[in-house]
Amino acid sequence: MEGEGGRGSRSTLLSDMDRQHFNRLATTGLMGLNLRPQIWLDLLSDQNPEVNGRRLNQRMSRLASFGANAAGGIDRVAFSDANIEALDWITGLLVESGFSPSIDFAGNLIARKPGSGSELPPIMLGSHIDSVPGGGNYDGQVGSMGALEVAASLADAAHTTRHSLEILIFSNEEGGKTGSRALAGEVEGFELDIVTASGFTIADGIQRLGGNPNRLTEVRRTDGSAEAFLELHIEQGAVLDTDEIDVGVVEGIVGIMRWTVTVDGSTNHAGTTPMDRRADAMVGAARFIDLVHTTARRMPGQQVATVGRLEAEPGVPNVIPGRVTMTLEIRDLSMAGIERVYNEINRNLVRITEETETRFSFQRFYTSRAAPTAPWIREIIETSARGLGLSTRRMPSGAGHDAQSIALFAPVGMIFVPSVAGISHAPDENTSPQDVINGVNVLLQTLLELDER
Numbered sequence: 488m489e490g491e492g493g494r495g496s497r498s499t500l501l502s503d504m505d506r507q508h509f510n511r512l513a514t515t516g517l518m519g520l521n522l523r524p525q526i527w528l529d530l531l532s533d534q535n536p537e538v539n540g541r542r543l544n545q546r547m548s549r550l551a552s553f554g555a556n557a558a559g560g561i562d563r564v565a566f567s568d569a570n571i572e573a574l575d576w577i578t579g580l581l582v583e584s585g586f587s588p589s590i591d592f593a594g595n596l597i598a599r600k601p602g603s604g605s606e607l608p609p610i611m612l613g614s615h616i617d618s619v620p621g622g623g624n625y626d627g628q629v630g631s632m633g634a635l636e637v638a639a640s641l642a643d644a645a646h647t648t649r650h651s652l653e654i655l656i657f658s659n660e661e662g663g664k665t666g667s668r669a670l671a672g673e674v675e676g677f678e679l680d681i682v683t684a685s686g687f688t689i690a691d692g693i694q695r696l697g698g699n700p701n702r703l704t705e706v707r708r709t710d711g712s713a714e715a716f717l718e719l720h721i722e723q724g725a726v727l728d729t730d731e732i733d734v735g736v737v738e739g740i741v742g743i744m745r746w747t748v749t750v751d752g753s754t755n756h757a758g759t760t761p762m763d764r765r766a767d768a769m770v771g772a773a774r775f776i777d778l779v780h781t782t783a784r785r786m787p788g789q790q791v792a793t794v795g796r797l798e799a800e801p802g803v804p805n806v807i808p809g810r811v812t813m814t815l816e817i818r819d820l821s822m823a824g825i826e827r828v829y830n831e832i833n834r835n836l837v838r839i840t841e842e843t844e845t846r847f848s849f850q851r852f853y854t855s856r857a858a859p860t861a862p863w864i865r866e867i868i869e870t871s872a873r874g875l876g877l878s879t880r881r882m883p884s885g886a887g888h889d890a891q892s893i894a895l896f897a898p899v900g901m902i903f904v905p906s907v908a909g910i911s912h913a914p915d916e917n918t919s920p921q922d923v924i925n926g927v928n929v930l931l932q933t934l935l936e937l938d939e940r
């Protein structure tokens with residue numbers, strides 16, 4: 488904190504970084520102003536240390552080549568070969584920055600660098616590099632390359648933080664935040680058998696990454712085992728872009744619950760069964776989808792609900808479907824809000840089951856708890872951004888993030904940068920190189936402030 492200045496080594500970093508600025512400016516023309524060196528240094532010591540934006544964006548491009556698809560996006564789903572190859576590349580970069588990387592039992596890539604205050608808990612930084620099928624080049628990747636760039640900038644400046652640093656590239660974020668939830672002790676046993684977009688179960692996938700699903704519970708961290716966790720991420724919505732705000736300061740992250748919904752009716756001949764003698768599971772499903780949508784829409788609040796997948800059996804044109812299997816996902820900033828939507832859907836479902844003569848059953852398969860970010864870290868992010876001349880806006884996150892799992896055992900902060908037109912989970916996902924740099928500068932500055940505490 489402010490009043491405790493002097494015990495840390497931040498001043499060393501500032502002067503080292505200033506020297507970098509000095510060198511850069513000296514070679515790029517400030518020399519021409521013919522100022523005395525002492526004056527340059529005085530000028531420069533007022534500046535915030537900045538990361539190497541060129542290296543950062545070059546690495547963003549290189550990362551985009553792992554699992555690149557023809558649409559300009561990526562198919563780097565968790566546990567795929569592209570996921571593993573990208574992790575190998577990142578491992579090398581972490582070593583170059585003086586970090587010791589390893590894969591934990593949950594398949595997280597974790598790299599550590601000791602701080603000067605050996606008794607202090609670590610500061611954690613990171614995000615994910617796995618994508619949804621047909622994803623874009625920024626979701627998770629800005630925060631991952633951002634953490635690596637912070638590491639590289641600190642190494643360039645030969646700066647040792649007081650707290651040890653831990654960089655984490657979490658496993659299977661898109662398929663259920665397996666890595667970060669394992670650190671919080673939240674992964675349920677049955678999840679290991681879930682088949683992911685890669686075609687591998689979560690258990691097999693963890694093994695492919697070099698983890699060990701049988702020892703998953705051993706990675707659980709205890710309360711207070713970290714000083715803080717910082718995650719930089721793209722907004723994935725259009726608020727910052729539309730209002731031309733540089734940086735979002737996340738106040739809270741939505742909770743998410745998902746269920747497999749099974750609708751049972753009667754399989755029968757599509758040509759000979761009269762319309763009034765059918766128990767068509769697809770009709771039950773159709774009415775259910777509408778109910779989910781209208782319920783979430785009509786209730787007061789900001790909850791969202793989605794049926795994202797549907798399969799009919801036997802799934803042929805001339806048979807009335809006897810069974811439909813769907814997913815239901817509900818999100819809200821409070822878990823009680825999710826429960827309210829779920830109960831309201833179920834209350835109205837009675838009518839649908841009666842009218843369509845179908846039966847519904849629900850099996851919950853995923854829970855990611857809603858989490859507020861730490862108020863004191865929000866303030867540090869805000870001050871850091873403003874110190875860099877960037878505008879800020881406090882906002883909630885409707886997307887899920889690894890930070891919400893880490894929030895279960897450590898204070899977390901999240902920095903958002905704009906997503907062009909709010910597009911995400913699609914090849915057109917985009918964030919300008921300058922916005923990426925801005926976000927990473929805020930990440931670095933926030934880390935340095937936290938390290939002073």
Ligand code: HGY
Nearest residue numbers: 660661885886887888
């Ligand atoms: O689904 C989500 O919100 C996140 O992108 N994993």
Ligand code: MN
Nearest residue numbers: 619626661912
């Ligand atoms: Mn995502």
Ligand code: MN
Nearest residue numbers: 626627660888
């Ligand atoms: Mn993400």
